[in-house]
Amino acid sequence: MPRETFHKLKEEKKKKLIDGFLREFSIKTYDEASLSSAVKSLGIAKGSIYQYFDNKLDLFLFLVGECSAVKQTYIGHLKREDFPDFWTYFKALYEEGVKFDLENPLQSHFLHSLAKNINSPSIQEINDKFQEQTIAAFAEMIRYEVTHGHFRDDLPLSTMAFFLYKTSLSINDHMQLFYDVNPEVSIQKKMAVYADQKDQLLMKTVDEYVHLLRQAFDPQSND
Incomplete structure (x- = not known):
């Protein structure tokens, strides 16, 4: 967590520091990211960072x-009970994610790069914990649907949760492969990941994946 000295900074300086390091970790993996490079672009002394954070990992986790x-x-x-089915809720999460991306491009780029960042060898333990937490969250969503008879009940929750988790990652991969969505390029241009109408292509892709997911998860699949 940040030290008290960081919290005492003026908001303008705090934002400048955060933005500078968000950009560094968005462009490079965790192991490749350099505090020296980031502070140089910010025009501050490297040692000053350690007045605000204990180390690189402390800074990264804060971001x-x-x-x-x-x-x-x-x-x-967004509340599941406000939607007629899980898939409408699932698509709404993506729609709100698009709004987040268009209005907060730097933060969005950082989260898009998170998968490659936490795959860095030096923080493998954090990667494992992150995946476990994410899969557990999907499992809870699925448990609700199974309990209410909306999803099939003949498969382990862990299998279904892992499948849904990997499918969510695949949607990002799909966009990059087929629709030229390239976060590494868009961040250099200071654009949102899904700028230039690519948000519409994303939602079209989500619809296509939902069509496939229904076949796998809905109760009739168990007939």
């Missing part, structure tokens, strides 16, 4: 929390 909190302001109000 994860900050970006996740911003995204949560977009998706946090």
Whole structure:
């Protein structure tokens, strides 16, 4: 967590520091990211960073929390019970994610790069924990659907949760492969990941994946 000295900074300077390090970790993996490079672009002394954070990992985890909190302001109000089925809710999460991306491109780029960042060898343990937490969250969503008879009940929750988790990652891969969505390029241009109408292509792709997912998860698949 940041030290008290960081919290005492003026908001303008705090934002400048956060933005500079978000960009560094968005362009490079965790192991490749350089505090020296980031502070040089910010025009500050490297030693000053250690007045605000204990180390590189402390800074990185702070950025994860900050970006996740911003995204949560977009998706946090969505409640499953307000939607007729899980897939309508699932698509709504993506729609709010698009709004987050278009209005907070730097934070969005950082979260898009999170998968490659936490795959860095030096933080493998954090990667494993992150995946476990994410899969557990999907499992809870699926448990609700199974309990209410909306999803098939003949498969382990862990299998279904892992499949849904991997499918969500595949949607991002799909966009990059087929629709030229390239976060590494868009961040250099200071554009949102899904700028230039690519948000519409994303939602079209989500619809296509939902069509396939229905066949796998809905109760009739168990007939």
